[in-house]
Amino acid sequence: VLNALDAARHGAEIRTYTEVVGITRDSAGAVTGARIRARGEATVNDVSAKVVVNCGGPWAEKLAGLVPEQTGVKLRPGKGVHLVYEKRLTNFAVITHAVDGREVFLMPYLNESWIGTTDDDFYGDLDDLSATQDEVAYLKEAVEHVLPRIKSQRLISTRIGVRNTMHGWGVHEDELSRGYKILDHRSQGVSNFFSLVGGKLASFRIQAEEAADAVCTVLKIDTPCRTHLDALPGGDAMPDEVELMNRYPVSRLTARRLIHRHGTIAGQVLEIGHETQTGYAIVDPNEPVLECELRYSIRNEMVHRLSDMPMRCRLGMGADQGMRGGLRAAQIFAEERGLDVTSMREELMGFLHARWRAARPVMTGQQLAQAELLMTQYTGLWQLPSLVPAG
Structure with a gap:
C-alpha cells in the first residue's frame, strides 16, 4: 500500500478493482495503451501510454495473452499456504521439515506466529483461493513433530497466495527458480510492451528498478533511480511515542503501534480522533x-x-x-x-x-x-x- 501511495504522490493514478481487458495498438502494431473495466461496470475505457509494462504477477501470462503474438510469457503458478496462530509462540524463527522433506518455517510476526509454507502446482482460479484440510494438516504435522505442545495453541486464520514462478518442466515445485526476467516484446513484433515475470516479494525493489530502467531506455530517459534513497510515506523519521501519548488520549502501547504502522503520519491519524x-x-x-x-x-x-x-x-x-x-x-x-x-x-x-x-x-x-x-x-x-x- 505504501508503495502505491508513494507512486500516487509522484503522479501515478492508482486503479484498484479494475481489470485490464485488452491492449490497444496503432496501425503499425505498436502498443499504445490498455483497455480497462472497473469491477461491476459494463463500461470499458481506454488508457493511453507510451509504454505498457505487464506486472501481473501470477496473472502475467493471461495479460500477455491479450496480444495475439507469442510473447514467451509462460508461468507455472505455485500455491502457498501459511497458518496463523493467535500469539507469538517464540521470538525466533524455527526451521523444520515436513513429512516429504520440504522445509517448513515457524516465524513470529507482530503478535502472531506463522507456519508455512506449502508449494503446490495451481491450476485453479487465481481469484478464488482457499486452504484445504490437507494443506492445514500437512503444515501442522511438520511443526508438531518438533514442537509437540503447539497442539494446544489456537490457530485463527490462513494466508494464501500464488507464486508467479517461471515455467519449468520435469522438476518439483520447490525446485523451480525464484529468478525473474524482464521481457521486451519487440523481438516478437510487439513494441512498447514489456513483461516482468517470476521473482518474489523479497526482491521486488530491484526488480522494479530494472524494469523501470528498461522502460527508460525506450523513452530515452537517463535519470538515475532514487527509490533506494527516498523514504516511503511516513518513513522519513521516528516520532516520539511519549509525545504522542501526551498530546492525544491514547496509551503508550497504542502510540507505539501507530508509529510502527504509520511512522511520521501517526500524528495525522490521531488528529482525526478530535472529530x-x-x-x-x-x-x-x-x-x-x-x-x-x-x-x-x-x-x-x-x-x-x-x-x-x-x-x-x-x-x-x-x-x-x-x-x-x-x-x-x-x-x-x-x-x-x-x-x-x-x-x-x-x-x-x-x-x-x-x-x-x-x-x-x-x-x-x-x-x-x-x-x-x-x-x-x-x-x-x-x-x-x-x-x-x-x-
Whole structure:
C-alpha cells in the first residue's frame, strides 16, 4: 500500500478493482495503451501510454495473452499456504521439515506466529483461493513433530497466495527458480510492451528498478533511480511515542503501534480522533484498531470496500477475525462513504465473508462453537444472512 501511495504522490493514478481487458495498438502494431473495466461496470475505457509494462504477477501470462503474438510469457503458478496462530509462540524463527522433506518455517510476526509454507502446482482460479484440510494438516504435522505442545495453541486464520514462478518442466515445485526476467516484446513484433515475470516479494525493489530502467531506455530517459534513497510515506523519521501519548488520549502501547504502522503520519491519524466523541475508541479489540485509524485509512489509503481494511490497519486480523468489531467498522465506513443501511449491510457481509473464508479451514471444536454463537448474533439479532453457504 505504501508503495502505491508513494507512486500516487509522484503522479501515478492508482486503479484498484479494475481489470485490464485488452491492449490497444496503432496501425503499425505498436502498443499504445490498455483497455480497462472497473469491477461491476459494463463500461470499458481506454488508457493511453507510451509504454505498457505487464506486472501481473501470477496473472502475467493471461495479460500477455491479450496480444495475439507469442510473447514467451509462460508461468507455472505455485500455491502457498501459511497458518496463523493467535500469539507469538517464540521470538525466533524455527526451521523444520515436513513429512516429504520440504522445509517448513515457524516465524513470529507482530503478535502472531506463522507456519508455512506449502508449494503446490495451481491450476485453479487465481481469484478464488482457499486452504484445504490437507494443506492445514500437512503444515501442522511438520511443526508438531518438533514442537509437540503447539497442539494446544489456537490457530485463527490462513494466508494464501500464488507464486508467479517461471515455467519449468520435469522438476518439483520447490525446485523451480525464484529468478525473474524482464521481457521486451519487440523481438516478437510487439513494441512498447514489456513483461516482468517470476521473482518474489523479497526482491521486488530491484526488480522494479530494472524494469523501470528498461522502460527508460525506450523513452530515452537517463535519470538515475532514487527509490533506494527516498523514504516511503511516513518513513522519513521516528516520532516520539511519549509525545504522542501526551498530546492525544491514547496509551503508550497504542502510540507505539501507530508509529510502527504509520511512522511520521501517526500524528495525522490521531488528529482525526478530535472529530467525533468516539474518535479514540477501540473498534476491533483484538488488534486493537482505533476509530480515527479507520477513518484515516478510508480517506487516504485507497479503500473502496470494507473488506480492504485488513490490509490497511489489520481490522479483523485478530483472534475473532472481526466478528466483534465488524458492525461498528461498517457503521464508520458507511458514515465516511455516505452509504445507506442496505449498502452498509452489504459491506459488512463482504468483510465478514472474507474473514470467514480465511478462518474456516483451521476451525475445530470450541472455535466452531464460538463462531456459531457469534454468527447467531449477526443472523438472529441483526437479521443478516449466514456466512455458511447453504448445502
